[in-house]
Amino acid sequence: MKFSINYNDSKSLARSGKITTFHSEIETPVFMPVGTQAAVKTIDPAYLKSANVNIILSNTYHLYLRPGMELIKKAGGLHAFMNWDNSILTDSGGFQIFSLAKLNHISDEGVEFQSHLDGSKHLLSPELSMEIQRSLGSDIIMSFDHCPPSILDKKSIDQAVERTSLWTNLSAKYLNEHPSYYDWDQAFFPIIQGGVYTDLREKSATALVPLAKCGIAIGGLAVGEKKSSMFNIIEFLNTFISKDQPKYLMGVGRPTDLIESILLGVDMFDCVLPTRNARNGQLFTSAGIVNIENAKYKESFDPIDSSCSCYACLNFTKSYIRHLFNIKEVLGLRLSTIHNLAYYSDLMNRARKEIKNDNFAIWSKEYLKKMRSCPGM
Amino acid sequence: MKFSINYNDSKSLARSGKITTFHSEIETPVFMPVGTQAAVKTIDPAYLKSANVNIILSNTYHLYLRPGMELIKKAGGLHAFMNWDNSILTDSGGFQIFSLAKLNHISDEGVEFQSHLDGSKHLLSPELSMEIQRSLGSDIIMSFDHCPPSILDKKSIDQAVERTSLWTNLSAKYLNEHPSYYDWDQAFFPIIQGGVYTDLREKSATALVPLAKCGIAIGGLAVGEKKSSMFNIIEFLNTFISKDQPKYLMGVGRPTDLIESILLGVDMFDCVLPTRNARNGQLFTSAGIVNIENAKYKESFDPIDSSCSCYACLNFTKSYIRHLFNIKEVLGLRLSTIHNLAYYSDLMNRARKEIKNDNFAIWSKEYLKKMRSCPGM
Numbered sequence: 001m002k003f004s005i006n007y008n009d010s011k012s013l014a015r016s017g018k019i020t021t022f023h024s025e026i027e028t029p030v031f032m033p034v035g036t037q038a039a040v041k042t043i044d045p046a047y048l049k050s051a052n053v054n055i056i057l058s059n060t061y062h063l064y065l066r067p068g069m070e071l072i073k074k075a076g077g078l079h080a081f082m083n084w085d086n087s088i089l090t091d092s093g094g095f096q097i098f099s100l101a102k103l104n105h106i107s108d109e110g111v112e113f114q115s116h117l118d119g120s121k122h123l124l125s126p127e128l129s130m131e132i133q134r135s136l137g138s139d140i141i142m143s144f145d146h147c148p149p150s151i152l153d154k155k156s157i158d159q160a161v162e163r164t165s166l167w168t169n170l171s172a173k174y175l176n177e178h179p180s181y182y183d184w185d186q187a188f189f190p191i192i193q194g195g196v197y198t199d200l201r202e203k204s205a206t207a208l209v210p211l212a213k214c215g216i217a218i219g220g221l222a223v224g225e226k227k228s229s230m231f232n233i234i235e236f237l238n239t240f241i242s243k244d245q246p247k248y249l250m251g252v253g254r255p256t257d258l259i260e261s262i263l264l265g266v267d268m269f270d271c272v273l274p275t276r277n278a279r280n281g282q283l284f285t286s287a288g289i290v291n292i293e294n295a296k297y298k299e300s301f302d303p304i305d306s307s308c309s310c311y312a313c314l315n316f317t318k319s320y321i322r323h324l325f326n327i328k329e330v331l332g333l334r335l336s337t338i339h340n341l342a343y344y345s346d347l348m349n350r351a352r353k354e355i356k357n358d359n360f361a362i363w364s365k366e367y368l369k370k371m372r373s374c375p376g377m
Numbered sequence: 378m379k380f381s382i383n384y385n386d387s388k389s390l391a392r393s394g395k396i397t398t399f400h401s402e403i404e405t406p407v408f409m410p411v412g413t414q415a416a417v418k419t420i421d422p423a424y425l426k427s428a429n430v431n432i433i434l435s436n437t438y439h440l441y442l443r444p445g446m447e448l449i450k451k452a453g454g455l456h457a458f459m460n461w462d463n464s465i466l467t468d469s470g471g472f473q474i475f476s477l478a479k480l481n482h483i484s485d486e487g488v489e490f491q492s493h494l495d496g497s498k499h500l501l502s503p504e505l506s507m508e509i510q511r512s513l514g515s516d517i518i519m520s521f522d523h524c525p526p527s528i529l530d531k532k533s534i535d536q537a538v539e540r541t542s543l544w545t546n547l548s549a550k551y552l553n554e555h556p557s558y559y560d561w562d563q564a565f566f567p568i569i570q571g572g573v574y575t576d577l578r579e580k581s582a583t584a585l586v587p588l589a590k591c592g593i594a595i596g597g598l599a600v601g602e603k604k605s606s607m608f609n610i611i612e613f614l615n616t617f618i619s620k621d622q623p624k625y626l627m628g629v630g631r632p633t634d635l636i637e638s639i640l641l642g643v644d645m646f647d648c649v650l651p652t653r654n655a656r657n658g659q660l661f662t663s664a665g666i667v668n669i670e671n672a673k674y675k676e677s678f679d680p681i682d683s684s685c686s687c688y689a690c691l692n693f694t695k696s697y698i699r700h701l702f703n704i705k706e707v708l709g710l711r712l713s714t715i716h717n718l719a720y721y722s723d724l725m726n727r728a729r730k731e732i733k734n735d736n737f738a739i740w741s742k743e744y745l746k747k748m749r750s751c752p753g754m
Contacts, residue, residue: 037704038697044708046688067675067700075678075696083692298444301452311423315460319452320415323444327414330707331421 001140001187001214003028003246009354011361013238013265016352019215019246021139022184023079024054024086028246028267029351031258031344032057032089034275037066038082041275042334043341045084051310051338051345055087055139057270060132061096061124065115069135077137077182089270090138092129092171092191094145095219095251106146108166126170130178137182142217143171143208145191150224157195158203160220164193165207172211187214189248195220196229198236205240215268216241217248222257230257234264255284255347256371259364262351274340277376279333281325284343288374290318292336297322310342311335378517378564378591380405380623386731388738390615390642393729396592396623398516399561400456401431401463405623405644406728408635408721409434409466411652414443415459418652419711420718422461428687428715428722432464432516434647437509438473438501442492446512454514454559466647467515469506469548469568471522472596472628483523485543503547507555514559519594520548520585522568527601534572535580537597541570542584549588564591566625572597573606575613582617592645593618594625599634607634611641632661632724633748636741639728651717654753656710658702661720665751667695669713674699687719688712 005017019026033040033048035056040048048056058078063069075081078088094111097103101113110125129144144167146160168190180186190208194200209216218237221230234249241247248268249261258269274284283290285305290297292304303313304321312321312335324332354363371377382394396403410417410425412433417425425433435455440446452458455465471488474480478490487502506521521544523537545567557563567585571577586593595614598607611626618624625645626638635646651661660667662682667674669681680690681698689698689712701709731737748754 037700037706039701039704039706039708042707042711044688044711045692066704067696071676071696074676075694081694081697081700083697299448299451311421315422317452317458319444319448320458320460323414323458324416327416327443329414329416330419330710331416333707334419334421334711 001185003215003244005244007356007358009360010358012263012364014262014351014355014360014364015265015267016355017246017267021087021187023088023139026054026087027352029258029262029348030055030268031348032268032270033341033344034270034272035082035084036272037062038072038078040337041279042330042337045082047311047338048084049086051342053086053341053345055089056084057089057091058136058138059091059093059096060129060136061091061093061100063136064093064122064124064132065117069132073135073181077135079137087139088136089140090133090136090142091250092133092142092144093124094129094191095147097124098147098149106163108163110144126167127174130171130174133186134175134178134181137180137184138186139184140187140189140215141175143168143188143190143211145193145219147193147220147223148195150195150220152195154195154197154200157193157197158200161193161200161204164191164204168208168211189215189217191217191219191250192237193220194233196225196233198233201233201237202240205237209240209242212242212245215246215248217250219250221249222252227257231260231264234261234266238265255344255377256368258344258347259351259367263361263364274344275337278336278340281336282376283336284340284377288371289376292318292322293325304339305343308339308342308346310339312339313342378562380592380621382621384733384735386737387735389640389741391639391728391732391737391741392642392644393732394623394644398464398564400465400516403431403464404729406635406639406725407432407645408725409645409647410718410721411647411649412459413649414439415449415455417714417718418656419707419714422459424688424715425461426463428719430463430718430722432466433461434466434468435513435515436468436470436473437506437513438468438470438477440513441470441499441501441509442494446509450512450558454512456514464516465513466517467510467513467519468627469510469519469521470501471506471568472524474501475524475526483540485540503544504551507548507551510563511552511555511558514557514561515563516561517564517566517592518552520545520565520567520588522570522596524570524597524600525572527572527597529572531572531574531577534570534574535577538570538577538581541568541581545585545588566592566594568594568596568627569614570597571610573602573610575610578610578614579617582614586617586619589619589622592623592625594627596627598626599629604634608637608641611638611643615642632721632754633745635721635724636728636744640738640741651721652714655713655717658713659753660713661717661754665748666753669695669699670702671699681716682720685716685719685723687716689716690719
């Protein structure tokens with residue numbers, strides 16, 4: 001994996017660059033649509049490519065349970081299995097285990113858990129997470145981390161930091177000893193933990209930065225803490241993280257969160273928000289959130305967002321899409337997902353353009369001023 | 378609406394021609410995908426057009442209940458509402474009332490029924506059915522008919538024939554007195570009833586043929602009677618129906634039914650089978666039905682049908698599509714629907730080609746021989 005920074009905003013830490021993997025070139029800042037179970041829900045790869053999506057995220061935990069790593073390996077890897085020939089980043093499974101599964105026991109060895117699907121028992125270790133991600137053949141492998149709930153006491157967060165350091169070392173060691181099954185290299189990103197505590201974040205970053213050869217991620221944010229705490233931690237970590245590598249803020253977030261994070265030098269994002277909210281009828285627009293099921297759109301023969309040029313906005317009215325939700329027709333979910341992904345893609349495109357023009361600090365101030373008054377943005 | 382017959386098979390009644398409406402040219406024999414509620418489930422119009430679909434069917438009953446004819450009229454008609462600029466045929470609502478709604482009272486005036494959605498009470502009359510279809514702006518309007526269950530006694534079927542004659546006259550009268558709201562003419566097709574009784578079919582055809590200026594439909598078949606009875610009636614009706622107009626067999630059916638019906642001179646078909654079965658994981662292929670959820674396809678890295686060139690077959694394996702069904706991902710429904718619609722479209726394409734080459738009787742014999750041994754085909 002290569003990363004080059006092509007433009008820096010002179011009035012903020014925002015920068016624009018390019019990640020190059022075996023499968024695609026990815027302009028940053030980038031938002032990665034989430035294809036949890038080897039599919040971006042409702043969307044086929046042909047559409048994603050037509051919408052200039054160059055990288056998606058998929059989930060080790062889910063794919064390990066269904067359809068299993070052996071099957072995907074037999075299929076020739078995740079790219080071949082789902083017919084996606086741009087890049088894939090895979091989460092390590094850590095976050096999902098702590099948020100979805102029934103936890104039985106956590107030790108230095110790994111996490112004993114029961115599947116949220118059938119209650120079957122498993123042990124996910126750093127080594128197994130790496131082996132699964134080797135089998136999937138993702139372009140970017142995430143380290144196996146311990147992501148604790150934000151409500152835990154400082155001592156527990158500290159233990160999670162310690163364990164994340166151990167697991168990151170074990171992950172890196174496994175990858176060094178077990179090369180890629182495929183024709184391409186797989187980059188490895190450690191994940192910094194430490195909650196909202198600057199000393200723990202410093203401890204985590206100090207331990208993990210030496211293991212970061214390609215890029216690094218900030219985990220354990222957007223899990224219930226205050227927004228101001230989140231941005232404080234992102235800013236604080238800049239002291240410790242290499243400026244020359246892409247910085248990935250995991251699981252974030254709302255459009256305004258993305259813009260504020262870009263101001264602090266973040267390069268990569270993923271979140272289920274645009275796709276999940278689309279399926280709930282919540283659409284991101286230049287005028288704020290449109291709740292498409294609202295009765296006021298019954299006779300609204302305008303597009304979701306007249307300034308958007310996605311397939312849904314160019315071809316359908318709010319009235320029609322509302323009708324599709326009303327009759328529970330999945331085409332409505334698809335059109336809404338297409339639109340929300342376009343909103344995020346356009347937003348990143350705009351951010352890159354403003355950074356290139358050295359206007360990001362000014363533009364983002366206007367954007368944030370407008371959008372902070374719109375609930376949900 | 379214009380209709381021209383371009384090729385006749387010399388060894389059967391099969392023929393190939395072209396229907397021309399304001400919106401599109403439609404080569405016959407044609408299968409019309411069903412978009413009951415202003416959407417072909419899971420499929421967007423752009424895909425339908427790319428798959429050379431030139432006409433779809435939509436439903437007066439459903440659209441009357443949701444979103445209502447006034448809304449669609451305000452949207453500029455059904456074409457504009459759903460962004461479909463090829464042709465639309467609308468069913469009159471008769472069949473749906475008798476199969477879906479709670480019937481309260483049937484009289485010469487119309488049918489009093491309760492909505493299957495909310496129990497609200499309505500009276501659907503020939504005049505209202507025509508008014509709805511005028512509001513929808515469909516290219517082909519179906520007459521309001523009385524379609525009784527096949528289990529009814531002959532006397533009741535006779536009454537339905539009488540009532541259908543009355544309602545067809547009232548439908549035609551209404552249309553004559555109330556012109557199209559839009560820039561295009563709307564063709565009108567009467568629907569012949571009479572169950573499996575040749576004398577009642579003759580009575581119905583004799584009454585309705587004078588009202589058929591553009592085309593005519595055979596209703597009340599494929600509603601539970603024997604297959605042989607169905608084909609007997611189709612053949613029998615040829616004596617009474619004009620050869621110069623398109624003949625539409627409503628609600629049929631399986632691929633073998635289509636081929637047998639084409640042998641008897643049928644030009645137009647519609648059925649929910651390809652789309653509904655797709656959503657149930659039943660896929661039509663050149664080797665018979667593939668039940669995609671079957672465990673034997675878990676590691677099947679071939680397409681659904683290697684002789685098919687639809688988007689699903691060119692890009693995805695049975696293993697992957699099975700996985701999508703397994704995780705209940707609607708992309709699986711979409712890919713399956715794309716495939717099944719392609720099977721029907723390819724079958725009609727092949728039929729037209731064989732008719733053109735005066736080889737349909739021979740080709741269809743082979744096709745029927747092979748496919749009759751495949752359950753569900």
